[in-house]
Amino acid sequence: MATTTATITINSTDLLTDELSLSASATLTNAGGGTGVTQTSGLARRTTSAASAAAIQAVNLYRAGDYTANGANKVYIKNTSATSAEFFTVHIDQEEIGRLYAGDWMFMPWNATSGTKAVFTVTIAATWAVGDTWEFDGVTMTAASATVGSVANQIHALNYPNWETTHTADAATVVFTARYASSASEELYATADGTLDTNGNGTANISSAAVGSKSESDITIRPSVHTAMTYESLLIHE
Amino acid sequence: MATTTAAVSITSEDLMPGMPLAINAISTLMQTGTTTGLELVDIGYGKLTEASSADSLHEALGTLDTANWVYICNNSTDQSQYIKVGIHDTVIGNLGAGEWLWMPWNMGTADNEINIEAETSGTIPYDYAIFKSTYTLPAKT
Numbered sequence: 527m528a529t530t531t532a533t534i535t536i537n538s539t540d541l542l543t544d545e546l547s548l549s550a551s552a553t554l555t556n557a558g559g560g561t562g563v564t565q566t567s568g569l570a571r572r573t574t575s576a577a578s579a580a581a582i583q584a585v586n587l588y589r590a591g592d593y594t595a596n597g598a599n600k601v602y603i604k605n606t607s608a609t610s611a612e613f614f615t616v617h618i619d620q621e622e623i624g625r626l627y628a629g630d631w632m633f634m635p636w637n638a639t640s641g642t643k644a645v646f647t648v649t650i651a652a653t654w655a656v657g658d659t660w661e662f663d664g665v666t667m668t669a670a671s672a673t674v675g676s677v678a679n680q681i682h683a684l685n686y687p688n689w690e691t692t693h694t695a696d697a698a699t700v701v702f703t704a705r706y707a708s709s710a711s712e713e714l715y716a717t718a719d720g721t722l723d724t725n726g727n728g729t730a731n732i733s734s735a736a737v738g739s740k741s742e743s744d745i746t747i748r749p750s751v752h753t754a755m756t757y758e759s760l761l762i763h764e
Numbered sequence: 765m766a767t768t769t770a771a772v773s774i775t776s777e778d779l780m781p782g783m784p785l786a787i788n789a790i791s792t793l794m795q796t797g798t799t800t801g802l803e804l805v806d807i808g809y810g811k812l813t814e815a816s817s818a819d820s821l822h823e824a825l826g827t828l829d830t831a832n833w834v835y836i837c838n839n840s841t842d843q844s845q846y847i848k849v850g851i852h853d854t855v856i857g858n859l860g861a862g863e864w865l866w867m868p869w870n871m872g873t874a875d876n877e878i879n880i881e882a883e884t885s886g887t888i889p890y891d892y893a894i895f896k897s898t899y900t901l902p903a904k905t
Contacts, residue, residue: 530776530785534866536835536893538768541805546768548807548893550837552863559843559860566779569787598860602774604789611797616868621854622876624868627797627831631789632867633772635849635857743854760774760787 527562567761576752584748591640597764604631614747639742641707646715646735650674653726661721708738765801796831804896812882828872830897837864839889
């Protein structure tokens with residue numbers, strides 16, 4: 527178990543007639559306390575820039591789907607700019623939290639509430655031949671065997687950029703689950719989304735498809751200028 | 765002009781083996797995009813009860829797109845008690861016992877209202893502070 531502490535100190539001698547001196551220190555634990563958090567993204571530093579002001583894009587800093595929902599996750603962000611008018615606008619989902627101006631930092635808990643992921647099942651059936659192919663998500667499977675179980679095994683063994691698979695060895699079906707929560711406008715996946723090239727009458731029908739729903743708490747930051755701006759960020763998570 | 769500083773220290777010797785974590789940052793709280801210090805503050809102490817639903821931490825009556833800051837600390841010592849912090853209809857995260865947050869706040873519209881809610885059982889004491897660039901007093905009723 528790791529021991530990580532976060533301490534804040536807020537001071538002012540002239541904001542009020544009395545001196546302001548506020549301090550708090552927390553040991554970061556998993557939800558419910560007792561066990562220290564053990565995972566982190568590590569401190570990262572990145573510079574944003576765009577060709578013009580019109581081309582400024584928000585940076586998706588942390589995707590909720592990658593982390594434990596309702597976990598005791600903590601996010602630290604700092605704007606390292608030295609130009610006082612430059613800021614990053616911080617959003618959680620579509621809600622604007624606020625602006626981090628030059629030199630500002632923030633530290634907040636993060637619920638990491640994800641949406642749901644699209645899913646479908648592909649079923650390998652009928653007569654396949656060695657050399658037949660099925661392509662999906664830019665990845666092509668070339669059959670090394672004519673048995674449907676082996677073809678399904680091969681499909682499961684490949685690495686898809688946007689999908690994960692589950693499969694029982696030698697079964698005819700492979701379940702595809704999107705790596706990220708989906709856009710609300712996504713359509714159901716269907717057989718036509720795969721490209722089949724078979725010398726026999728082999729099939730790779732898609733069924734049991736369900737669309738997902740968008741993530742509810744991705745953290746994004748948007749720079750205020752298109753010229754170079756640099757931020758640092760750290761995620762400590764369950 | 766007032767000078768108010770916020771400093772953070774995040775440290776761990778063993779979170780990343782062989783690479784001790786030692787983040788130290790300090791910022792001076794400025795009015796929006798300037799080098800003039802913030803001069804408005806509300807500091808308070810309260811208690812949340814699990815029986816109530818989410819409460820607004822503070823009315824969002826500032827000017828849109830200004831620099832403001834929020835500090836909240838859960839003063840409970842019961843590890844099962846946490847404060848759920850949200851902004852408008854989105855949950856930001858959970859503040860466990862003894863934990864704090866420090867974040868900017870665009871407090872110029874009701875859509876940016878920050879809400880807090882006690883979870884599990886009992887009463888949760890908390891501290892808060894809000895540093896503001898501008899603020900409009902609520903209208904007379």
